[in-house]
Amino acid sequence: MSKKTSKVIELDAVVVKFAGDSGDGMQLSGNQFSDTSAFAGNDLATFPDYPSEIRAPQGTIAGVSGFQLHIGHKEVDTPGDLADVLVALNPAALKANMKWVKTGATIIIDIDNFDNKYYKKAGYIEDPLGDGSLDGYNVVKAPISQLSKATVKDLGVDAKSADRTKNQFALGILYWLFNKDLKFGEEFIDSKFGSKNPLLAEANKRVLRSGYNYAETVEALRTTYQINPIKNRKGRFRNITGNVATAWGLMAAAERANMELFLGSYPITPGSEILQELSKMKHFGVKTFQAEDEIAGINSAIGASFAGDFAVTTTSGPGLALKGEAIGLAVITELPLVIVNVQRGGPATGLPTKLEQSDLMQALYGRNGESPCVVIAASTPANCFRYAYVASKIALEHMTPVILLTDGYLANGSELWNVPEIKNLPDINPPFVEDNVDYQPYERNPKNLARYWALPGQEGLRHRIGGLEKEDVTGNVSHNPLNHELMVHLREEKVQKVAEFIPELKVSGEDSGDLLIVGWGGTYGALISAVKDLQETGKKISLAQFNYIMPLPKNTAEVFGKFKRIVVCEINLGQFANYLRMHLPEFSYQQYNKVQGLPFMISELKEKFNQILEA
Amino acid sequence: MAEEIKTEQLQNTKADFKSDQVVKWCAGCGDFAILSAIQSALVDSNVRKEDVVFVSGIGCSSRFPYYMNTYGFHGLHGRGAAVASGLKVANPKLDVWHITGDGDSMAIGGNHFIHAVRRNIDMNIILFNNKIYGLTKGQYSPTTPRGSITKTSPDGTIENPFKPGELCMGAQGSFFARVVDTEPKRMREVFLEATRHRGTSVVEVLQNCVIFNNRIHSEITGKEVRDDHQIHLEHGKPMIFGKEMNKGLVLKASRLEVVTLGENGVSEEDILVHDVHNPDDTTHYMLVRMTLPEYPVATGVIRACECVSSYDAELELQMEKAKKNSNFKSVQDLMEEKSFIVE
Numbered sequence: 039m040s041k042k043t044s045k046v047i048e049l050d051a052v053v054v055k056f057a058g059d060s061g062d063g064m065q066l067s068g069n070q071f072s073d074t075s076a077f078a079g080n081d082l083a084t085f086p087d088y089p090s091e092i093r094a095p096q097g098t099i100a101g102v103s104g105f106q107l108h109i110g111h112k113e114v115d116t117p118g119d120l121a122d123v124l125v126a127l128n129p130a131a132l133k134a135n136m137k138w139v140k141t142g143a144t145i146i147i148d149i150d151n152f153d154n155k156y157y158k159k160a161g162y163i164e165d166p167l168g169d170g171s172l173d174g175y176n177v178v179k180a181p182i183s184q185l186s187k188a189t190v191k192d193l194g195v196d197a198k199s200a201d202r203t204k205n206q207f208a209l210g211i212l213y214w215l216f217n218k219d220l221k222f223g224e225e226f227i228d229s230k231f232g233s234k235n236p237l238l239a240e241a242n243k244r245v246l247r248s249g250y251n252y253a254e255t256v257e258a259l260r261t262t263y264q265i266n267p268i269k270n271r272k273g274r275f276r277n278i279t280g281n282v283a284t285a286w287g288l289m290a291a292a293e294r295a296n297m298e299l300f301l302g303s304y305p306i307t308p309g310s311e312i313l314q315e316l317s318k319m320k321h322f323g324v325k326t327f328q329a330e331d332e333i334a335g336i337n338s339a340i341g342a343s344f345a346g347d348f349a350v351t352t353t354s355g356p357g358l359a360l361k362g363e364a365i366g367l368a369v370i371t372e373l374p375l376v377i378v379n380v381q382r383g384g385p386a387t388g389l390p391t392k393l394e395q396s397d398l399m400q401a402l403y404g405r406n407g408e409s410p411c412v413v414i415a416a417s418t419p420a421n422c423f424r425y426a427y428v429a430s431k432i433a434l435e436h437m438t439p440v441i442l443l444t445d446g447y448l449a450n451g452s453e454l455w456n457v458p459e460i461k462n463l464p465d466i467n468p469p470f471v472e473d474n475v476d477y478q479p480y481e482r483n484p485k486n487l488a489r490y491w492a493l494p495g496q497e498g499l500r501h502r503i504g505g506l507e508k509e510d511v512t513g514n515v516s517h518n519p520l521n522h523e524l525m526v527h528l529r530e531e532k533v534q535k536v537a538e539f540i541p542e543l544k545v546s547g548e549d550s551g552d553l554l555i556v557g558w559g560g561t562y563g564a565l566i567s568a569v570k571d572l573q574e575t576g577k578k579i580s581l582a583q584f585n586y587i588m589p590l591p592k593n594t595a596e597v598f599g600k601f602k603r604i605v606v607c608e609i610n611l612g613q614f615a616n617y618l619r620m621h622l623p624e625f626s627y628q629q630y631n632k633v634q635g636l637p638f639m640i641s642e643l644k645e646k647f648n649q650i651l652e653a
Numbered sequence: 654m655a656e657e658i659k660t661e662q663l664q665n666t667k668a669d670f671k672s673d674q675v676v677k678w679c680a681g682c683g684d685f686a687i688l689s690a691i692q693s694a695l696v697d698s699n700v701r702k703e704d705v706v707f708v709s710g711i712g713c714s715s716r717f718p719y720y721m722n723t724y725g726f727h728g729l730h731g732r733g734a735a736v737a738s739g740l741k742v743a744n745p746k747l748d749v750w751h752i753t754g755d756g757d758s759m760a761i762g763g764n765h766f767i768h769a770v771r772r773n774i775d776m777n778i779i780l781f782n783n784k785i786y787g788l789t790k791g792q793y794s795p796t797t798p799r800g801s802i803t804k805t806s807p808d809g810t811i812e813n814p815f816k817p818g819e820l821c822m823g824a825q826g827s828f829f830a831r832v833v834d835t836e837p838k839r840m841r842e843v844f845l846e847a848t849r850h851r852g853t854s855v856v857e858v859l860q861n862c863v864i865f866n867n868r869i870h871s872e873i874t875g876k877e878v879r880d881d882h883q884i885h886l887e888h889g890k891p892m893i894f895g896k897e898m899n900k901g902l903v904l905k906a907s908r909l910e911v912v913t914l915g916e917n918g919v920s921e922e923d924i925l926v927h928d929v930h931n932p933d934d935t936t937h938y939m940l941v942r943m944t945l946p947e948y949p950v951a952t953g954v955i956r957a958c959e960c961v962s963s964y965d966a967e968l969e970l971q972m973e974k975a976k977k978n979s980n981f982k983s984v985q986d987l988m989e990e991k992s993f994i995v996e
Contacts, residue, residue: 276991300742321972322987334768337729338738344726459985502724503726505727
């Protein structure tokens with residue numbers, strides 16, 4: 039075959055979705071293409087969508103693993119509603135994803151897997167290639183499995199490994215389609231397999247190139263696309279997922295506080311990756327303690343905090359429920375502790391790999407007694423770094439547990455991150471005390487009501503604390519009724535005082551208008567995209583996205599007061615809306631809620647907001 | 654442990670370890686004797702008061718930290734072992750003691766107990782076993798003998814009791830000892846050995862609850878019977894016991910058997926010699942399982958094997974190695990590793 043001529047079209051943004059069997063390497067391909075696009079200077083946002091079973095039956099809908107990627111020449115805030123390009127390695131992947139594909143999209147299929155056997159597994163009654171359902175789409179029927187195996191035939195890799203290279207073939211097609219440099223893809227493969235298995239690395243690289251060459255020659259692909267580097271953006275960048283950003287934010291805080299980081303944790307989806315990432319960081323003085331359960335995870339962290347480490351525990355929804363009693367222990371012993379909750383669908387085991395924002399009430403109130411603690415939420419994969427740092431700073435300086443809420447969407451999603459300078463981040467100064475001072479464990483700094491932190495090993499500061507009610511100042515056990523009331527108030531006031539140390543709420547858009555969209559945490563990308571689109575059409579709409587939830591920013595009422603209507607959008611039944619009703623009852627709140635284990639789509643938000651504006 | 658921290662002789666007295674808090678256990682409670690013996694053992698162990706931390710869970714025993722003039726942390730029911738683990742890992746220089754009871758560590762904290770033992774973190778777990786829930790006023794515990802009538806088992810318990818020593822061995826414990834609360838001198842010696850052991854030391858104290866389970870251990874501790882019903886084990890010595898010191902333990906067909914010296918041609922040479930350091934815990938396991946009336950109950954240090962290094966020591970080695978092999982000075986270097994600059 040000879041090289042064909044093709045034209046290049048410049049695009050502002052494109053959404054690509056990889057889909058195949060879990061085990062086909064869809065997550066790997068997605069990450070590989072993300073990194074390549076990041077190096078090429080594109081803005082990006084990604085979202086992996088995988089089943090909770092490790093290897094669900096091959097070829098079935100339940101076993102489909104996907105990875106969506108949005109790359110842009112302009113700013114990209116979400117992984118995109120619908121895909122411009124779908125890679126479907128089998129019929130199940132096609133069937134599961136057709137509703138998430140734009141009309142007229144390019145669909146690249148592995149024709150070798152499109153036969154009656156696989157149609158049946160996917161639940162197709164008729165051949166989807168012959169029933170007209172793909173009319174109007176640009177379908178590229180590539181013999182991906184066959185050509186991948188042929189490419190590595192003389193390398194001597196085993197049949198299973200040879201078959202698993204097919205994701206690279208599909209990826210090679212995309213490298214050609216989007217004019218990406220294969221060099222980045224090859225480097226990615228080397229860093230993944232190179233040292234461990236050079237033969238496998240070579241096989242994957244060959245297949246990647248083979249896919250590229252195939253695309254260059256096949257007639258079905260006549261046009262390639264160019265997404266130019268994003269403009270007006272300077273500095274140091276990299277692609278980062280929310281879980282990694284969280285881990286690094288905690289590490290940066292430990293470094294600035296000049297403390298060792300202790301993580302007591304128990305593996306749970308989708309939070310485990312923070313534990314995994316931190317377990318590789320011993321060279322930074324990071325100690326990870328994989329506990330026997332969630333309860334031991336947090337209790338070991340409390341022990342480490344008492345000993346003077348910067349202590350953290352990480353979990354997801356059900357784990358937070360198990361940690362409730364111990365969070366109360368950190369509240370009453372007034373020890374610094376960061377609790378990261380990567381939210382997922384509930385209740386009980388619920389939807390472990392899907393997204394939900396339904397742990398807000400649990401974070402705020404899911405404990406016995408009057409048990410206040412600070413609750414903050416990250417709102418993009420990259421700003422998990424910033425809010426992990428902020429959570430650490432508040433915990434360490436205010437001597438309180440802080441719950442940081444992220445979610446499965448932020449945790450596994452990735453975006454381009456403007457790498458900050460750690461030395462320019464705000465100072466962290468925990469209230470340590472000198473040896474041999476006259477120490478009272480519950481004496482407080484009047485500025486923020488934090489008690490002082492004496493560490494075992496220090497001379498002249500021996501003291502005992504614990505879960506029984508404390509006498510004010512001395513910290514001795516006390517059952518005195520008035521003392522208990524005083525301590526309940528002090529603990530509450532201490533948390534409320536944090537409001538004086540956090541930034542005020544800012545809105546995106548005009549300070550006043552017809553409609554204020556209120557969101558919190560991980561819905562930021564979809565909400566800001568929808569709001570910006572409507573602003574461009576002249577609508578008087580703004581967005582207030584909350585990162586600080588307990589306490590709320592001081593100016594919240596002031597912000598709300600300048601809008602005619604408020605709609606609170608959440609991936610739950612309205613937990614934040616109800617929280618606002620309780621704290622700021624003078625406003626009336628409309629709600630937009632979705633609880634499908636899926637993120638908001640920009641299109642549905644715009645439709646809803648337009649309805650409200652027109653009502 | 655203690656000797657690594659300071660080699661100079663500290664002039665601590667027992668009074669130095671007493672806090673200013675009023676001890677609020679019931680008059681006649683076995684806990685008083687344990688408190689006193691631990692304070693004495695700390696004098697013997699020559700440890701800086703500032704380096705000692707007592708951690709506890711919930712129960713009568715768990716008030717212990719408030720009575721010690723050291724650092725102390727009174728945690729949640731059953732979770733003391735986890736708190737103590739985190740504390741020791743965070744600062745391995747500390748001398749960490751976890752005080753617990755049969756409810757606290759065999760029931761609600763059973764999981765934490767076995768995993769603490771399995772990890773072999775260098776700390777001392779002192780388990781006050783009175784075979785009853787005292788603080789909640791008399792319900793049966795996981796160590797209450799089968800058939801016992803208690804507030805929650807009016808017709809007798811129909812559960813098999815745990816033997817803490819069996820759990821400890823099953824979790825590959827490196828140190829297990831059993832003492833009775835009526836023998837202060839022996840308690841003091843055993844606690845000292847426990848704190849010197851590098852790894853998790855479990856000491857089961859057969860402790861009397863004067864209110865809800867009075868005399869539960871009297872068949873073992875009573876003056877009249879104790880010599881015949883207890884065998885006090887000492888490393889390197891033959892396993893001989895009895896008022897007349899004429900009974901001993903031998904191994905016969907893979908089972909322990911009580912024999913009488915001088916009968917059936919049995920002489921001292923036939924008697925088993927106690928080896929606390931033996932990496933193979935088979936004999937230790939048989940010793941912890943011995944119950945009346947067939948056997949005497951074993952007391953003293955039953956197992957003390959440092960054949961596997963402690964978790965905290967291993968972790969320190971891994972940390973040192975990681976620091977030596979890393980080129981990163983700051984988290985900044987990591988963050989910039991796979992980054993690129995847009996001009």
